[in-house]
Amino acid sequence: MRRQIEMRTAAPPQLRVRSIKTLGTADADVLRLEQQSIFNVSNLLPKAKVARELREAAGISDSVEVRQDREAPPFDTRLVGKWLEVCWPYKEEGRVKRVADGLTDKRSPRARKILPAGMLLWAWDADPEYDEPAGERWIAFLPEKWNKPVSYGWRLDPRELGATGPPRTPLIEEEEEEEAPRARR
The missing domain is CATH 1.20.5 (Single alpha-helices involved in coiled-coils or other helix-helix interfaces)
Incomplete structure (x- = not known):
């Protein structure tokens, strides 16, 4: 005859990692x-x-993506002079030369239409690898494409992020002193 075992449903106690103290000195082995x-x-x-x-x-992860702010920077004069990376068919970096104010800026001196506020005049250096000459262009970057790997996705260049260390520091906990056992009541 089989015995039925009653299953109790209780949460297991949380395990606590304790450091083990070394007794004596470690030998060569x-x-x-x-x-x-x-x-x-x-x-x-x-x-x-x-x-x-x-x-x-391999293109699986990107430490520059992790180091970016969660929100896109505002489209104002603080962006002037900043280096940006833009995702075209390949990644391109350039510098913001001007931010349109919505009152006076045009695509060219002969243009009649005033550009909307927040458009960026973005200038890039020549890229011999892709046979691309240096140039500049008015671009409307969308805040929802901030730090995304999509066409016209954009983010700050690593030069603007400061130190080029790892995106996160490794989490290594310091060894804690083991508490003296408490007397039971």
């Missing part, structure tokens, strides 16, 4: 094994950096 360990933090960080670089080279 322990140090060698620790260096070969795949979970050794000093081995993991360089491997993670190499893996990140491989993912970026």
Whole structure:
């Protein structure tokens, strides 16, 4: 005859990782094994950096995308002189020369139509890799295409973001001192 086992539904206690104190000093064998360990933090960080670089080279991830602000910058004079990356059939970078005010700016001196406020006069350098000469063009960047990998997607160039370190610092917690066990009541 089979016994029925009653299943209790209770939440398991949360596990807490505790650091284990080392007794004595580590000998040469322990140090060698620790260096070969795949979970050794000093081995993991360089491997993670190499893996990140491989993912970026393959186009899977983009550290520049992660370092951008969540919201697009406002289309005002603060953008003048900033370097932008624009997603064309290939990525192109250029500098904002002017922001249209909606009152006086035109596409060319002979044009009659006034440009709407917020359009950017974007200038780029010559690109010999694509046989493209230097030039400039009025472009209306859309805020919803900010930092997106779509046609005419745009974002700040890495030169505008400051230091070129990793997008996020690795999360390594400091070892905490183990608390003394509490007396039970």
